[in-house]
Amino acid sequence: MSRTVYVNGVYVPEEEARISVFDRGFLFADGVYEVTSVLGGKLIDFAGHVARLHRSLGELELTLPVTDAELLAIHRELVARDGVEEGMVYLQVTRGAADRDFAYPEAAVPSLVLFTQSKPLIDSASARNGIRVITVPDLRWARRDIKTVQLLAPSICKMMAKKAGKDDAWMVEDGFVTEGTSNNAYIVTTDGVIVTRQLGTEILHGITRAAVLRLAREAQMKVEERPFTVEETKAAAEAFFTSASAFVTPVIEIDGAAVGAGTPGPVATRLREIYIAESRAHAI
């Protein structure tokens, strides 16, 4: 069954969704995106995703062609039209179409595209079994805090993992883990401390990360926001990652070495449960 795609003010069947070849999203990756999860037909942490969208847009002097209320209405309309119970809504804003030039065009009208992806999020093999990662050099640019659509470097890193027969790559810079190819990375030390890299330009400021750290602190778990190494990961009791589409997912192996017992650990398992319960309770 064909999905409905929102393109610049109209809802069309996906086969009819079109964007100009002159769109700067196509020519320059001049655009930003968000991925918001859907559980029980409702949106998880919509306010957080919109806040980060505005931050990304602001950093690139881009404007959102609709109001936040209209954006919410578009999300809901697509979820309803596509009958999404569990999955994601993808949204992309680009600077729009203009003759090719490195300077931002003055007159371009931003393009806005949204579509849904139905997918089981709660019952996933990765969550049940944990995933295996390799480490790779972080090939990305210096402003990873902006959620741009230039995703070739993380795609290359992901392919390196797949070719090695593993599930994902943790990217490493100056000896420290930055994040996963499309998620934030964590370890749990043998003392039970949850460690994840502090916010900065080196990583994306995950919306799931913010919620999970808040919930961990509320549950009296100890959290440290600092860089950690691959060696620390190998010596850790547990490792896990977070993202809108995977919630909290255990990491059971890094570069061929088992992390902890080599099975999903109690901290990751508990955080996943708390996060899903909290998300369901506040979904809109």
Ligand code: PDD
């Ligand atoms: N990826 N780091 C990177 C590099 C990401 O691409 C993502 C999200 C995250 C986690 O952020 P959040 O918790 O807000 O989803 C961290 C999305 C899901 C994607 O590209 O599909």
